[in-house]
Amino acid sequence: MSDVILRLALPSPLRRLFDYRAPASMARQALSPGMRIRVPFGRREMIGILIEITDKSEVPADKLKPAIALLDPVSPLPPALFKLCLWTAQYYQHSLGDTLSWALPVLLRQGEPAEARQERFWQVAPGARQDDPRIARAPRQREALATLAQHPHGVAHTLLSKLMLSKDSLDLLLAKELVQVEVRRHLPQERHEHWLAQPELPLNDEQRAAFNAVRSGFDSFHAFLLAGVTGSGKTEVYLQLIRETLEAGKQALILIPEINLGPQTLARFEQRFNARIALLHSAVNDRERLDAWLAARDGEADIIIGTRSALFTPMKHPGLIIIDEEHDGSYKQQEGLRYHARDLALVRARQENIPILLGSATPSLESLHNAHSGRYGLLRLNQRAGGAQQPRFLRLDVKSRPLDSGISGPMQQAIGQTLAAGQQVLVFLNRRGFAPTLLCHDCGWMSECPRCDARMTVHQRSNELRCHHCGYDERVPRQCPQCNKVDLRPVGAGTERAEERLSILFPDFPVLRVDRDSTSRKDAMNQLFNTIQRGQPCILVGTQMLAKGHHFPRVTLVAILDADGGLFSGDFRASERMAQLIVQVAGRAGRAEEPGKVIIQTHLADHPLLVQLTEQGYFAFAEQALSERRAAGLPPFAHLALLRAEAHKPGQAESFLDEACSAAEQLLAEHKLQGIELLGPVPAPMERRAGRFRAQLLLQANARAPLHRLISAWLLLLEQMPSGRQVRWSLDVDPVDLY
Secondary structure: OOOOEEEEEOOOOOOOOEEEEOOOOOOHHHOOOOOEEEEEEOOEEEEEEEEEEEOOOOOOHHHOOEOOEEOOOOOOOOHHHHHHHHHHHHHOOOOHHHHHHHHOOHHHHOOOOOOOOEEEEEEEOOOOOOOOHHHOOOHHHHHHHHHHHOOOOOEEHHHOHHHOOOHHHHHHHHHOOOEEEEEEEOOOOOOOOOOEOOOOOOOOHHHHHHHHHHHHOOOOOOEEEEEEOOOOOHHHHHHHHHHHHHHOOOEEEEEOOOOOHHHHHHHHHHHHEOOOEEEEOOOOOHHHHHHHHHHHHOOOOOEEEEOHHHHHOOOOOEEEEEEEOOOOHHHEOOOOOOOEHHHHHHHHHHHHOOOEEEEEOOOOHHHHHHHHOOOOEEEEEOOOHHHOOOOEEEEEEOOOOOOEOOEOHHHHHHHHHHHHOOOEEEEEOOOOOOEOEEEEOOOOOEOEOOOOOOEOEEEOOOOEEEOOOOOOEEEOOOOOOOOOOOOEEEEOOOHHHHHHHHHHHOOOOOEEEEOOOOOOOOOHHHHHHHHHHOOOOOEEEEOHHHHOOOOOOOEEEEEEOOOOHHHOOOOOOHHHHHHHHHHHHHOOOOOOOOOOEEEEEEOOOOOHHHHHHHHHOHHHHHHHHHHHHHHHOOOOOOEEEEEEEEEOOOOHHHHHHHHHHHHHHHHHHHHOOOOEEEEEEEEEEEEEEOOEEEEEEEEEEOOHHHHHHHHHHHHHHHHHOHHHHHOEEEEEEOOOOOO
């Protein structure tokens, strides 16, 4: 009888499968793809996923190691998710084991059982008496027994402290067999017969048309782009479509770009629906994440809300996928498996044969192109909900005007007038910290990061210089390290500096800073938003965290302190990002009765991009940008892959990429592949980062198929190159930035 060979995907960067012998204890009939199996790997043990069962192996029989243990009675991965992972690994040219590892919650990767949490319940043992002589002299044990007796169904272990029950007393009672512990499965909540907990808002004509278009495609795969101006009521359209999905007995998956939008989104969904909602993002602990994942898989969660990784949540009855703020760059994973959650969501919706809705006030050029070419249905919302007006834009030329911590005189006046009228102001500046750099007024020395080609940011609260690229930090020096003079000055303005100056200029009004530093504590974001929602006049100072989907009804002035950064950049997507950011931040103004105003400080008030954006709106800008991309042969009219390399010594990354480039040219000739250009290798825009020297090689192709044919053959060669072992390299398919 020949051995049964298990072919497994292991969580390693190697793009290959590993063969193991099935021990006699593992019956072939009990095995199916997707199961987790513990195996020896080198000197340690690993948990692999079974891909196939076979009778032959290229590994000699005496070298085949036996597997250690089968961890699942059935595969924890439903077939649909397993299929999505196979597609993902192939498209992003990533190891299958690593891809499956990304798709599983951490506890499943560590070998925990794929079962909902078991809860321990403490109960009085049958026949136990309160006057048992063994506890006559133990008042605490007597009290504990009396408390338990009031709960005939038992008390959950997690609730002991709430009932003032001491674990020590219970353990002593357990030893005397006066109480017992029962383990019960966490029972799912019942499905509710009335889904709505509060009435729906009436839809206007545009919202109704969008709702009907998506609903009519509910029985099969359809992709829709909901392009609605900020404040046009996209969320209400989502909510009513979700209600339709729930009424059909199906589940809805909603992806949001940022964790900070989670509590706000969750609150709206909980107020609207009597539904079981699972929340999945990186701030949820591992146990809660596994419970939510299993609840969605087993059909016990009706609505799943999460950031990009929630895309890999299995659903027993999939009905609808919604991607909110689909243009947002944070849907792209930037290390490890470099997938794009929006693009993968479309693949998943097609595989599951369900509709998908992408929503944004500033759709990405890729999505607009797909809508123009008929791949997506285009749904437009041009009116703000509730009759609110679009904000007015003013370009404020600050050339040769004095700036006080980045704030010009006319801007200060406008802020003062808004506050005096009892309204709120949002000051937007896309830089954390006090000032972008420290300068010596005598010799011109600047605070540069010793590990990156970047300047360090002054953080005044902690008296630190900090690099926002690699995290390096040091104390602010008292004197210049170069000339020893003490005239060190912060140059430029960050959110801390703007906050400090605005507090001095407007001492009677609270100034609230919203950036990654001020919201890092748990619940800090919620407390800030509660203060804002009270509606008292105040100034909000923040980075792009403030631009995303928040509803601030009392903000009537948005002040953008510096709009020039995106006009000059080596990255072809910089102007698109800047336009999206300006429109999104502007969208926080005038969402209620009072009209909003947006003032943009710029040294380039006549720049055609700014003029077009502020006078004709985002869609006119997008049309212009698309025609420029078509002429330049850039995405979405071309397909890119970026090979990045980094090394400790200068020149090492480039020489590996030179070799890689020659190998690619050879493959192009051998396979007669047309329409693919190799650009580079060149140093990365920031050549040194975290002590490593970085370089990159860009592949640009007219069509996707030949590019993928080239890449899959090319990677096999790269993995065997000796020069590749001295560098860290990675391939990014469809990169969103060329940094």
